[in-house]
Amino acid sequence: MPSTKMLNVRIQSLPCFEQEGMVWIWPGDDPPKATIPSLLPPSGFTVHAEIVMELPVEHGLLLDNLLDLAHAPFTHTSTFAKGWSVPSLVKFLTPASGLQGYWDPYPIDMEFRPPCMVLSTIGISKPGKLEGKSTQQCSTHLHQLHVCLPSSRNKTRLLYRMSLDFAPWLKHVPLMHLLWSHFAEKVLNEDLRLVLGQQERMINGANVWNWPVSYDKLGVRYRLWRDTVERGSERLPFSNQAESGS
Template sequence: MAAGGDTGDRLLRHWYALCRSRDLGHRAPLPVRLFGRRLVAFRGEGGRPAALHDRCVHRQAPLSAGRVCAARLQCPYHGWAYDGSGRVVQVPALGPGQVPEGLRVASLPCVEQDGLVWTWPGEGEPDRPPPRVPTCDEPGWTRFIMKTRFRGTVEACLENFLDCPHATFVHRGWFRSPTGVPVTARVTSLPDGAQAEYFGEPRRRSVIWAMFSPPGGTMQHVDRFIAPATSRVDYVFPNGLAYNITSTCSPVEGDAIEVYTVMSFRFRGLGPLVRLFFEPLSRWIIRQDVRMLDRVADNRAADAAAGAPPARSTEADLLGESIWRWRAALARGEPPPAAGAVRDVRLVL
């Protein structure tokens, strides 16, 4: 599919989440927008996911208004049927087996992995698999996937997901509360992004900490940016409980970003029971972020019109710079930041 090649935007040459696996049934097609394009997803041969341009080659009717019959997507207007590769395999008005050569609609590569359907919106063949959700191959984890619409930029979303200081304010009492305790974070640039590992991190006075771990003992906490659009947060507590939050951002159009968040947690044998509380709590916390980024987006839009100065950062904004530099380099077709740089940062949480 011709997409993005003329702009040289290498941000398109990556996998993006199209929908959750459970959103894609076997009968109804699913309209999806990605990078401003109208797409339709459906399950083709063998239940494999497929993504096509949402426009019939006959008279441009939206295929997403049609239906899926025998793993083929049927246009609602004159019934032309498409297979998962986008080829027209039936033209009802011509009779059985009579299909002119070369009729097809553009299709995008699709992969179903870790509870998500991924697609590759850029030119060329995918040269790597989509990012993994690390807990999906391990037993003992309970998982659920949230789909959340944010307003803003992918950069702003990713930084928010990987930014501890905001949690003491936006999620005060729920996820963190200010403790005034100094913490060391080691920030490392990686071949596919960057990570921040925390040492001596306080955990008290929040619903999440009370749920997972009492104070004392050493907690492991690593935040990771995986270019271009994924974040990963891992906590392992001294009592063996753990959780992982993997979020991936799919630009819809304009300033709308669809964020797919795979929440995984290990809670001995009680995972399904804990989920009854943890899932609504997680949705509540992510809505706090949505509201804050909404305000930020409003302000940025007003600032853009007024020509306001750029945002300022400090050392405590651990991964923001890596996110910005990586994504800017990809967008311009330049080499990304080099791996191997390490710095220790002191911040107060």
């Protein structure tokens, strides 16, 4: 402030730059990477919404929830999973050593991209309707990017980007961004009912990750990666994939 004597003031500058609508900052001592994996949607998709939200939940719990869509027909009954039947068996199929895969019988491809991003592509025929058993069997798709940034203790800043490979004219409809924002908040509020309950049990000492099931495969691999990072290990699991951005 002008009235304050500037005694021994030091300012630390951090490397940062913008790429594809995202600002990247390196707070550590290591130099920035020469290249950053692209976060743009696949070819043929148009970005329709970019939303920033502050959520009262630990970022790892939010990531874990985003990586587990087996709960979709039970939880998202008024949004994208409306009308989905409840299958007798849910599988998540993934390479033996990888951080991406696809759901069966849901037409959803999904990837965890370190350190805090989830990318997903959902095949749809009409909003809230299930069309095929794989994204390849669907003619239209919804692509999502979730970036879960820990903002403070048990709080997350979510950067959300939604894209469609159909109806590009929707982007030019007046006030359409308000509808997308409402829809995104509605989906997240459906999730928060589950996640906040998990967080409360964690605060009270429960291990909410104690009993993984077969379709938790991607969530388990995320936890393995995170545990390795928190231990300070130099060799991270799935590091080859993370570096290639595949």
